[in-house]
Amino acid sequence: MPINPVRHRRISEIIGYLPLIIFAGVLLYIGLSAPNFLTFRNLELIVMQSLPVVLVCAGLGVVVMAGGDDVVSGGIDLSIPATAVLSAGIIAVMLTQGWPLIVCGIVAFFACIIVGLLNAALVTRIGMTPLLTTLAMFVAVVGVNNVITSSRRINVDHPLIVALRAQDVLGIPLGIVVVVVVLAVIYFVTHQTRWGLHLQAAGGSRDAAEISGLPVRRLFGQSFVLAAFTGFICGFFVLARGSGSSPGVQDNLMLEMVLATFLGAAFSARRVVTMWGAVLGAVLVAAISIGFKSMGVNVFWTGLIKGSLIVVVVAFAALARRGR
Amino acid sequence: METSTSTNMIWVLLQRFGFLLVFAAFFGLFAVWNPVFLQGGNLLNVIEGSAVLMIIALGMTLIVATGGIDLSVGIALDFGAAFAVVALKSYGMDWFGAACAGLIGGSIVGLFNAILVIGLRVSPFLATLSTFFIGSSVQRIFTNGGGPISHRRMPEEFRNLALGDIYGVPTEAVIATVLVVLYFLVLERSIWGRRIHAMGMQRSAAIVAGIRVNRILILCFIVASMTCAAGGLIAAANIRMFTPLSGFSYLLDAIAAVFVGAALHPRGRPNVLGTVAGVLFLGMVANGLNLMGLNFNTKDALQGIILVSALALAVAQQRARNPLVS
Numbered sequence: 001m002p003i004n005p006v007r008h009r010r011i012s013e014i015i016g017y018l019p020l021i022i023f024a025g026v027l028l029y030i031g032l033s034a035p036n037f038l039t040f041r042n043l044e045l046i047v048m049q050s051l052p053v054v055l056v057c058a059g060l061g062v063v064v065m066a067g068g069d070d071v072v073s074g075g076i077d078l079s080i081p082a083t084a085v086l087s088a089g090i091i092a093v094m095l096t097q098g099w100p101l102i103v104c105g106i107v108a109f110f111a112c113i114i115v116g117l118l119n120a121a122l123v124t125r126i127g128m129t130p131l132l133t134t135l136a137m138f139v140a141v142v143g144v145n146n147v148i149t150s151s152r153r154i155n156v157d158h159p160l161i162v163a164l165r166a167q168d169v170l171g172i173p174l175g176i177v178v179v180v181v182v183l184a185v186i187y188f189v190t191h192q193t194r195w196g197l198h199l200q201a202a203g204g205s206r207d208a209a210e211i212s213g214l215p216v217r218r219l220f221g222q223s224f225v226l227a228a229f230t231g232f233i234c235g236f237f238v239l240a241r242g243s244g245s246s247p248g249v250q251d252n253l254m255l256e257m258v259l260a261t262f263l264g265a266a267f268s269a270r271r272v273v274t275m276w277g278a279v280l281g282a283v284l285v286a287a288i289s290i291g292f293k294s295m296g297v298n299v300f301w302t303g304l305i306k307g308s309l310i311v312v313v314v315a316f317a318a319l320a321r322r323g324r
Numbered sequence: 325m326e327t328s329t330s331t332n333m334i335w336v337l338l339q340r341f342g343f344l345l346v347f348a349a350f351f352g353l354f355a356v357w358n359p360v361f362l363q364g365g366n367l368l369n370v371i372e373g374s375a376v377l378m379i380i381a382l383g384m385t386l387i388v389a390t391g392g393i394d395l396s397v398g399i400a401l402d403f404g405a406a407f408a409v410v411a412l413k414s415y416g417m418d419w420f421g422a423a424c425a426g427l428i429g430g431s432i433v434g435l436f437n438a439i440l441v442i443g444l445r446v447s448p449f450l451a452t453l454s455t456f457f458i459g460s461s462v463q464r465i466f467t468n469g470g471g472p473i474s475h476r477r478m479p480e481e482f483r484n485l486a487l488g489d490i491y492g493v494p495t496e497a498v499i500a501t502v503l504v505v506l507y508f509l510v511l512e513r514s515i516w517g518r519r520i521h522a523m524g525m526q527r528s529a530a531i532v533a534g535i536r537v538n539r540i541l542i543l544c545f546i547v548a549s550m551t552c553a554a555g556g557l558i559a560a561a562n563i564r565m566f567t568p569l570s571g572f573s574y575l576l577d578a579i580a581a582v583f584v585g586a587a588l589h590p591r592g593r594p595n596v597l598g599t600v601a602g603v604l605f606l607g608m609v610a611n612g613l614n615l616m617g618l619n620f621n622t623k624d625a626l627q628g629i630i631l632v633s634a635l636a637l638a639v640a641q642q643r644a645r646n647p648l649v650s
Contacts, residue, residue, distance in 0.1 A: 118632075122632070122636050126636050126639050126640045127639060127640075127643050128635060128636060128639045129583075131393075132579070132580075132583045132635060133632075135576060135580075136580060136628070136632045137632060139576055139627075139628040139631060139632075140625070140628030140629050140631065140632045142628070143621075143624040143625030143626070143627065143628035143629070144625045144628070144629075146621045146624055146625060147621045147622055147624075147625045150621060151621055255453075255457070259453075259457075262450055298465075300461060300464035300465045300468075300469060301461060301465065302461065303457040303458065303460045303461030303464070304457070304461035304462065304465070305461075306454075306457045307453075307457030307458035307459075308454070308458065310446075310450055310453065310454040310457070311440060311446060311451070311454045314444075314450050315444035315445065315446055318444065318446065319445075
């Protein structure tokens with residue numbers, strides 16, 4: 001069958017853009033059916049809602065960057081949402097006991113870093129697969145957090161936490177500013193420094209990086225600690241979004257994190273997981289869930305829509321790769 | 325480097341028999357803590373209580389052996405339970421028809437996975453994750469928000485799947501044992517099992533060797549989900565109702581059991597006997613912690629910590645035995 005190579009490539013390029021086109025189409029459809037969807041105020045709300053997911057996605061993006069993007073054998077950290085909830089739980093419990101926020105923050109920080117170090121040790125020292133390690137760690141950390149909070153909801157009304165949700169800086173919500181700063185720092189560290197270059201080399205081709213003499217295992221371990229740090233920051237946003245710590249937040253956060261991060265891969269030119277792709281994915285997923293809700297679609301359908309989105313986007317990404 | 329040879333010896337021993345020692349240590353601890361633990365009735369409880377997890381973990385073993393992972397085992401369980409309960413309640417089928425309906429319901433989930441993985445070339449992780457999302461949503465839509473469908477006047481024969489006994493052995497334990505034996509024969513002692521392991525280890529080599537990879541994969545997904553649906557039948561018979569989204573709680577334990585089992589294998593492969601050991605370990609820990617009379621949250625946390633440690637130890641032991649396994 002004679003195929004015009006130029007036309008063939010163009011077709012596969014168009015297929016490659018299809019995920020974005022589908023997303024744009026769905027959003028446009030929602031925008032037309034729900035009149036207030038595309039207002040500035042609503043878009044701002046959507047971004048605010050997605051902040052916790054954005055943060056954990058950035059953390060997961062770093063781990064995938066360092067470990068390669070094979071889901072089962074490469075880098076993945078499913079424990080970040082649990083770390084976030086642990087951070088939120090510790091801060092909430094200590095605040096109700098009357099500790100100053102800074103002390104709570106320090107304790108939560110160390111607890112989260114310990115989780116990151118444990119992940120790193122189990123993966124790089126003992127040699128467990130990241131998927132398994134972090135899944136088991138998720139269960140353990142959530143268990144510990146339930147002991148700390150006694151599985152109760154704890155209200156938090158500390159002015160700083162409330163400010164993350166309600167305060168504006170130069171017309172932009174403080175929460176968005178903080179997250180953008182955190183993302184910029186992570187981006188700088190992973191893309192503009194020698195360490196970041198090594199990290200990407202380690203994930204891009206483990207063998208090549210090892211032969212070049214990079215400390216691949218240490219780099220991979222460090223990415224877990226950085227991921228745990230994003231979990232720590234995310235804890236504050238979990239508190240801000242929910243006005244406190246409530247049990248069960250972690251499950252949805254984990255599913256949305258995985259969904260957004262791997263959807264994000266479809267937005268990158270090389271179909272790999274990137275931090276920006278993950279962040280964009282997180283915002284789009286939030287936009288679509290909120291959009292369908294504001295259209296009056298029953299919430300029972302959201303899982304179906306999300307699941308179908310993964311399939312469509314990932315399948316088209318696979319098609320585009322095959323066409324090339 | 326260790327300076328003293330005796331600590332070195334202990335280290336080597338720990339690495340070689342670590343998991344077995346931990347198993348024994350926990351067993352001893354629970355037995356000393358509460359003598360009830362050792363009574364025959366309680367040990368039977370452990371086995372009976374692990375039956376559903378055992379069945380789910382078998383399905384998971386099969387998929388992990390093909391080189392994938394199945395996050396939708398819970399959905400297959402739910403579908404099995406739902407189809408059976410609806411067949412009994414709304415269509416008045418007898419227990420056998422209902423059981424078949426349940427298994428068919430489960431196989432839909434497997435077929436869907438197979439279409440995504442083979443037809444659309446989505447990776448098993450993402451494919452089964454989306455099956456999980458879609459399946460959960462379908463259950464919510466079907467039950468109008470997730471309310472259970474109860475069927476109080478369930479036929480005696482169907483109830484016996486969970487509550488009956490065959491010569492004094494609980495039926496669910498018998499079903500689980502039969503499935504374990506079947507899985508063992510197929511996966512570890514037959515040519516099909518060889519092919520499955522071959523494609524799990526080196527997909528491209530298996531294709532070159534002429535193994536019909538896609539056909540085997542489709543069959544594996546369907547068989548695994550039907551197995552999970554069988555677990556769903558027992559779960560439904562046990563509580564005389566279908567509770568939507570109840571299968572999710574088995575997912576993490578099933579994955580953990582399979583990987584503990586894989587770590588116990590000399591070459592690090594998922595295998596049926598290892599999975600059985602993993603499931604029994606998890607069941608024993610859950611039962612023992614219950615008998616300690618701990619607070620629910622503490623018990624949960626301890627179980628999680630023990631899970632992480634057990635996995636770490638099992639993998640470390642495997643590394644020590646065979647450093648070349650990646």
